[in-house]
Amino acid sequence: MKIGILGAGQLGRMLALAGYPLDFDFVFLDPATEACAAPLGEHIHAEYSDERALAEFCVSVDVATYEFENVPAHTAEFVASRIPLLPAAKALTAGQDRLSEKQMFDKLGVPVPRYMPVATREALDFAVKATGLPAVLKTRRMGYDGKGQAVLRKPEDLDAAWNRIGGQPLILEAFVPFEREISCISVRGKDGAMAFYNVVENVHRDGILRTATPRADDPMQREAEDYARRIAEHLDYVGVMAFEFFVAGGRLLANEIAPRVHNSGHWTIEGAICSQFENHLRAIAGLPLGSTALRAPCVMVNFIGDAPSNTELAAIPDLHIHHYGKTPKPLRKVGHATLLATSDARLQEQLTLLNMLVAKSES
Numbered sequence: 001m002k003i004g005i006l007g008a009g010q011l012g013r014m015l016a017l018a019g020y021p022l023d024f025d026f027v028f029l030d031p032a033t034e035a036c037a038a039p040l041g042e043h044i045h046a047e048y049s050d051e052r053a054l055a056e057f058c059v060s061v062d063v064a065t066y067e068f069e070n071v072p073a074h075t076a077e078f079v080a081s082r083i084p085l086l087p088a089a090k091a092l093t094a095g096q097d098r099l100s101e102k103q104m105f106d107k108l109g110v111p112v113p114r115y116m117p118v119a120t121r122e123a124l125d126f127a128v129k130a131t132g133l134p135a136v137l138k139t140r141r142m143g144y145d146g147k148g149q150a151v152l153r154k155p156e157d158l159d160a161a162w163n164r165i166g167g168q169p170l171i172l173e174a175f176v177p178f179e180r181e182i183s184c185i186s187v188r189g190k191d192g193a194m195a196f197y198n199v200v201e202n203v204h205r206d207g208i209l210r211t212a213t214p215r216a217d218d219p220m221q222r223e224a225e226d227y228a229r230r231i232a233e234h235l236d237y238v239g240v241m242a243f244e245f246f247v248a249g250g251r252l253l254a255n256e257i258a259p260r261v262h263n264s265g266h267w268t269i270e271g272a273i274c275s276q277f278e279n280h281l282r283a284i285a286g287l288p289l290g291s292t293a294l295r296a297p298c299v300m301v302n303f304i305g306d307a308p309s310n311t312e313l314a315a316i317p318d319l320h321i322h323h324y325g326k327t328p329k330p331l332r333k334v335g336h337a338t339l340l341a342t343s344d345a346r347l348q349e350q351l352t353l354l355n356m357l358v359a360k361s362e363s
Contacts, residue, residue, distance in 0.1 A: 001023075001024050001025070001062050001285055002024070002026070002061040002062050003015075003019060003024050003025070003026050003027070003062070003063055004026075004027045004029070004057055004061030004064035004079075004083075005027070005029075005041075005064070005066065005067055006028075006029055006048070006064065006066040006071045007028070007029075007066055007071065008028035008029075008030035008032065008035035008067075009030075009035065009036060009037060009067060011068065011261050012026075012028055012035075012037035012067040013040055014261070014266070014269070015037075015065075015261065015277050015281060016037060017040065017277070018277035018278040019278075019281045020040075022278070022281060022282075022285075022287075024281060024285070025041065026042070027041055027044065027061050028041055028043050028044065029043075029044045029046060029048070030044075031045070031047045031048065034327075036325040036326055039325075044056060044057050049072065049074070054079060055082075057079070058083050061083065062084075063083065063086060063284055063285065064086075065239065065260075066085075066092065067260060067261070068260060069095050069259055070141075070142055071092060073092070073096070076089040076092050084284075086238040086239055086283070086284040087239045087259050087260075088236065088237075088238070091237050091259045092259055094235060094257070094259070095258065095259050097140050097141055097169075098171045098256070099117050099140050099171050101256060101257065102171070102254075104231070104234070105231075108234055109230070110254045111251065111253050111254065112253060112254045113173050113174045113175075113176050114130075114131050114173070115171055115172065115173045116130055116172050117140075117169070117170070117171055118137065118171060121162050124158060124162060124166075124172065128155070128172065131172055131173075133152055133155070134151060134152060134153045135152045135172050135173060135174055136149055136150070136152070136172070136175055137151075137152055137161050137165065137170055137172050138172075138173065140168075140170060140171050141169065147207070148165060150165060152172075176246045176248050178246035178253075179247050179248060180201055180246075180247040181202045181245070181246060181247070182199050183212075183242050183244045183262065183264040184196060184197075184228045184245070185200065185243075186225070186240070187239065187241075187280065188238055188283065189283045190238055190283065190284075190286050192233075193289060194232060195279070196224075196292060197265065197272060197276065197294075198216060198218065198294050199214070199215050199220055199224055200212045200213065200214050200215070201213045201214075201215055201218075206331070208302070208304055208331065209263050210304070211299055211300065211302070212263070212264040212265075212266065212267055212299070214271060214272075214294055214298060220245070220247060220252055223251075224245060224252060227245075227252065228241065231243065237259070238283050239259075239260070239280045240262070240283070241258070241259055242258040242264060243257050243258075244258070261276050261277055263333070263336075266300045266336050266338065267338050269322070269338065270295070270298065270338050270340060271296065271298035271338060273290060273292070273295065274290025274292065296340045296342065297340070297341050297342075297343060298338055298339060298340045299338070299339050299347060299351055300337070300338045301338075301339070301351070301355070301358060302335075302336045303334050303335040303336055303358065303361065304331060304333060304334070305328060305329065305331060305332060305361075306328040306334060307328075307334055307361055308360065313337060313357065316339070316354060316357075317350070318340045319350070320337060320338045320339075322335050322336050322337065323335040337354060339351060339354060
């Protein structure tokens, strides 16, 4: 089977690495000249609006998917009109607009923070009065890793936030004084069967994910699975989906979905019986899903900007290194490492050493 992937970044790269043992081949369409997944398959170097390139892409593959949720809607529709695109285009568009996403959560009974749409500077004043401060002003489209948003703590913050991201459709969300941020990684097959990985506890800094730790017997597991199942069934979803939540006051509040494999699930490559990447491919290819069971206590640590040397990393027992083939750049994810251990105590010892190396590489 030939699988087409819209986008050729690190997620496409890891999908291909998971797919070759299954005898899958890959075709990527990506406008980037030095797309890091390109060496793992055929790279059609073109813009997502290039219909001639999209047509070439479609006739080259049996099924298509995407590695990031900002693929233009018309691109998804063009591909889906010619070959199977999984997850379906409606799942892609559901997560592209934060307002419609929140409205979907409301419709399906998934709790969310208070929110209001904002189209003008005057509407921002009204929304702040209705929602209260602190609050977070976000672009409704695009924006990731903390981009496209501003935290409003006092009335004096409004003008600066509007000057920075105003003039486009926005949404104001009440600030959530959360105890934890978690994500639920699920996978749904063509037959509707679903499987869930252990809930993952996430730590962000500057809006970028730093560590992701799967939790055995997390008290939020069942509730997170319930909400993820509602969304997946509503969208007739096929593939891996990540659902990010805030834990506040002992309950979950939905943040957002990602209709794709996700950074908070990278630990599954070594830490689960079947990784999120393999399970995504199994799902879109119509194969039975693999086990999502946790192998051992583990944690995933992102390399941001630059990475420690392989010599330093390889000296840590039970560490698995993943470089993405990207040029070091401030705030860019250039790789990650996953630690496995025989106990939680041993995991913390090794994590302390890894964090020291990461801090040195970022300084």
